[in-house]
Amino acid sequence: MANVSVQGVWKTYAGQPVLERLNLEVPSGQFCAILGASGCGKSTFLRLLMSQERPSRGRITLDGAPLPEDPGPDRGIVFQKYSVFPHLTALANVVVGLEFAAAPLTGRLFGRARRRAEMEAAQVLAAVGLDGAHGKYPAELSGGMQQRLAIAQALVRKPRVLLLDEPFGALDPGTRAQMHALITRLWQETGMTVFMVTHDLREGFALSTRVLVFDKVRHDPQAPEAYGATITYDLPLLRKAPPPALAGAVGAQEEQRS
Amino acid sequence: MRRIINRVPDHMTVVVLAAVPFLVLAALYLAGSAARLAENPNDKLLPAVTTMAETLHRLAFEPSRRTGEIVLWADTAASLTRLALGVGVAAAFGLVFGVAIGLIPYVRAGLASVVAVLSMIPPMAVLPILFIVFGLGDLSKVVLITVGIGPFLIRDLAIRVGEMPRELLIKAQTLGASTWQIVLRVVLPQVLPRLIDAVRLSLGPAWLFLIAAEGIAATDGLGYRIFLVRRYLAMDVILPYVAWITLLAAALDIALRLLSRGLFAWTRVRSG
Ligand SMILES: Nc1ncnc2c1ncn2[C@@H]1O[C@H](COP(=O)(O)OP(=O)(O)O)[C@@H](O)[C@H]1O
Ligand SMILES: [Mg+2]
Numbered sequence: 001m002a003n004v005s006v007q008g009v010w011k012t013y014a015g016q017p018v019l020e021r022l023n024l025e026v027p028s029g030q031f032c033a034i035l036g037a038s039g040c041g042k043s044t045f046l047r048l049l050m051s052q053e054r055p056s057r058g059r060i061t062l063d064g065a066p067l068p069e070d071p072g073p074d075r076g077i078v079f080q081k082y083s084v085f086p087h088l089t090a091l092a093n094v095v096v097g098l099e100f101a102a103a104p105l106t107g108r109l110f111g112r113a114r115r116r117a118e119m120e121a122a123q124v125l126a127a128v129g130l131d132g133a134h135g136k137y138p139a140e141l142s143g144g145m146q147q148r149l150a151i152a153q154a155l156v157r158k159p160r161v162l163l164l165d166e167p168f169g170a171l172d173p174g175t176r177a178q179m180h181a182l183i184t185r186l187w188q189e190t191g192m193t194v195f196m197v198t199h200d201l202r203e204g205f206a207l208s209t210r211v212l213v214f215d216k217v218r219h220d221p222q223a224p225e226a227y228g229a230t231i232t233y234d235l236p237l238l239r240k241a242p243p244p245a246l247a248g249a250v251g252a253q254e255e256q257r258s
Numbered sequence: 259m260r261r262i263i264n265r266v267p268d269h270m271t272v273v274v275l276a277a278v279p280f281l282v283l284a285a286l287y288l289a290g291s292a293a294r295l296a297e298n299p300n301d302k303l304l305p306a307v308t309t310m311a312e313t314l315h316r317l318a319f320e321p322s323r324r325t326g327e328i329v330l331w332a333d334t335a336a337s338l339t340r341l342a343l344g345v346g347v348a349a350a351f352g353l354v355f356g357v358a359i360g361l362i363p364y365v366r367a368g369l370a371s372v373v374a375v376l377s378m379i380p381p382m383a384v385l386p387i388l389f390i391v392f393g394l395g396d397l398s399k400v401v402l403i404t405v406g407i408g409p410f411l412i413r414d415l416a417i418r419v420g421e422m423p424r425e426l427l428i429k430a431q432t433l434g435a436s437t438w439q440i441v442l443r444v445v446l447p448q449v450l451p452r453l454i455d456a457v458r459l460s461l462g463p464a465w466l467f468l469i470a471a472e473g474i475a476a477t478d479g480l481g482y483r484i485f486l487v488r489r490y491l492a493m494d495v496i497l498p499y500v501a502w503i504t505l506l507a508a509a510l511d512i513a514l515r516l517l518s519r520g521l522f523a524w525t526r527v528r529s530g
Contacts, residue, residue, distance in 0.1 A: 072431065072432065075432060077429060077432050086448070099443070100439050100443075106442070107438075153433070
């Protein structure tokens with residue numbers, strides 16, 4: 001699907017480096033967990049991959065081509081918060097992605113085209129376990145269901161790369177375990193390349209095939225901001241599939257709550 | 259004893275408590291009016307309720323001898339037309355420029371400062387200019403209302419658009435949305451409820467500008483009538499007119515609130 005190449009990338013804000021000397025080759029289909037202290041630049045790295053920000057130095061390529069200048073449907077994103085549109089129902093939140101593709105002028109589909117888009121969206125909602133919630137607004141959904149919806153929305157345009165910024169950080173442990181099973185299954189089914197920022201070491205190791213740890217290696221006691229973080233550990237987990245325990249739990253834990 | 263901040267009146271008490279100030283005001287008026295009329299039956303300052311009712315009946319149901327129109331309705335139609343045009347145009351400006359300034363950095367760079375400065379101009383100070391440029395007819399009043407509340411609406415909407423979570427705009431882009439599609443499907447639906455709220459807030463100033471402009475130069479309208487009969491100390495006309503304007507303003511406010519509720523159900527959804 002998509003291999004991502006990061007070559008000598010720096011990111012500075014107002015002269016102060018946040019990220020420095022990033023070099024990374026991620027083959028297609030890998031699941032990279034990104035760990036690191038708060039404020040060390042993990043979200044910044046995702047913003048670079050998303051084209052929300054541009055590297056101050058270096059370059060990033062996607063399947064050998066330079067990253068597009070703007071965010072686009074080739075790279076989906078799930079944030080911890082504000083990931084779904086509050087004014088649209090669950091179904092409409094997913095349909096809207098199809099409408100953007102098919103209706104450049106109005107951003108809306110009508111009649112048969114709309115019903116076809118709704119059927120497609122319904123399949124994606126079913127895949128994340130949200131069959132019963134089509135007509136609900138995000139505020140009516142629990143935190144876990146909102147993140148399921150955010151994932152469904154991110155998947156509907158079939159991105160080659162999925163970026164997750166602490167997607168499960170606000171969820172309780174039980175819900176989080178269900179979400180782990182879900183994201184693992186979807187990753188396996190789609191073959192996307194996944195980057196997931198997480199605070200949770202166990203989550204990182206449990207889900208990914210590769211763990212990247214961001215940290216500062218250079219320190220200047222007189223000027224703590226003088227240097228940025230880089231990748232200090234890059235651990236391939238030599239695992240193409242998730243641990244069997246997790247894979248077995250997929251079907252069992254797909255139950256809904258509200 | 260429970261703290262007073264924790265003591266909540268029941269429904270009946272709420273109704274009674276809300277009615278008391280109105281009853282007190284009415285009683286004060288009746289007592290004052292009766293006292294003055296007892297002293298001088300020709301007193302004009304606090305006319306008897308019956309006098310006002312007679313005047314109002316004449317204004318609302320009998321055609322004027324001079325023009326053949328029914329004065330109250332003609333005045334109301336003239337004023338509401340001006341108000342609706344002025345507020346409508348201002349709201350359209352507010353939406354278009356507010357969204358553009360809030361969403362597009364180049365437009366913000368170009369227009370945010372000039373709108374901020376223009377909004378500091380006291381609208382009444384430019385009324386003479388409007389009379390000179392647009393004449394004494396309806397247009398100058400409509401323009402005064404637009405000039406008076408437009409900058410507020412633009413700035414309010416621009417701020418709301420700027421406050422939208424950045425994540426939503428990014429998310430829309432990762433779904434392939436163009437800027438235009440983002441405006442249509444993400445920004446507008448989220449700021450339209452706010453536009454209606456902002457219009458509600460600006461109705462007070464809009465009425466102020468309307469009445470003032472009509473009072474200064476007009477041939478009909480609610481404000482015109484009040485300022486006209488002031489010369490004859492006709493409190494029996496002025497007071498019912500003020501009450502009628504208040505009623506209209508309140509009705510507009512309620513109508514806009516209901517409209518917003520009806521159109522934007524999602525704003526009232528709260529997780530249970
Ligand atoms: N737009 C910005 N302008 C200036 N500094 C920023 C900006 N975005 C992030 N930073 C800084 O970059 C650092 C890394 O931020 P972030 O990537 O959000 O960290 P993390 O996600 O690892 O917690 C922080 O010190 C933050 O203050
Ligand atoms: Mg972060």
